[in-house]
Amino acid sequence: MTSSERPKVYGTTHSTYVRTVRLTLAEKAVPYELVEVDVFAPGGPPASYLKIHPFARIPAFEHAGFRMYEAVPIARYIDEAFGGPMLQPSDTRERARMNQIIAVLDSYAYRTLVWDIYVERSAGKSSGKVPDEERIARALPRARTCLNAIAELKGDKPWLAGQTASLADLHAVPMFDYFLRTAEGRDLATRIPAILGWWNRIAQRPSVSATKPD
Numbered sequence: 001m002t003s004s005e006r007p008k009v010y011g012t013t014h015s016t017y018v019r020t021v022r023l024t025l026a027e028k029a030v031p032y033e034l035v036e037v038d039v040f041a042p043g044g045p046p047a048s049y050l051k052i053h054p055f056a057r058i059p060a061f062e063h064a065g066f067r068m069y070e071a072v073p074i075a076r077y078i079d080e081a082f083g084g085p086m087l088q089p090s091d092t093r094e095r096a097r098m099n100q101i102i103a104v105l106d107s108y109a110y111r112t113l114v115w116d117i118y119v120e121r122s123a124g125k126s127s128g129k130v131p132d133e134e135r136i137a138r139a140l141p142r143a144r145t146c147l148n149a150i151a152e153l154k155g156d157k158p159w160l161a162g163q164t165a166s167l168a169d170l171h172a173v174p175m176f177d178y179f180l181r182t183a184e185g186r187d188l189a190t191r192i193p194a195i196l197g198w199w200n201r202i203a204q205r206p207s208v209s210a211t212k213p214d
Contacts, residue, residue: 050165
């Protein structure tokens with residue numbers, strides 16, 4: 001399925017899940033329009049946005065009259081609707097592993113790596129807020145568990161779910177990008193060679209550079 005109409009992505013460049021969608025589009029070489037939606041604005045996003053996403057979250061997506069929300073199904077749709085390299089393994093077990101890693105990232109890693117560590121460590125730089133060191137310290141064992149689990153699932157493959165990059169890698173990039181901006185994240189990654197090697201490899205991809213947050 002293809003269409004000459006450019007898809008629209010609703011959200012902001014700093015959102016991890018919006019970036020996952022943008023990474024997927026970049027890997028597939030699909031031009032798109034980013035429609036800025038700030039869900040943290042006073043009063044929330046515009047009321048009109050609720051017609052696109054009833055839960056007022058980001059991202060949302062629109063292509064040729066077809067609307068979706070939630071990053072995982074959007075990324076799968078993009079992979080299947082457009083040409084370019086396939087981002088979901090054809091092998092049943094590798095595909096299952098990809099889905100498992102995405103679930104681990106959503107269920108256990110996102111809150112810990114992004115909010116409990118990165119946001120807590122960095123959010124006060126402009127406002128003068130002092131980071132909650134206890135919250136960060138409590139999060140580190142969970143972060144270590146997450147990284148070790150992902151490294152174990154990855155095994156000796158170059159990418160998280162196999163021999164080629166997949167949606168699992170694109171789901172992980174935005175979370176790890178923020179996490180590795182902290183001293184805690186960098187220190188932990190250096191202790192897990194499989195994670196550090198993967199990051200150094202994927203960080204070189206043009207899609208990662210093209211979608212860096214403002």
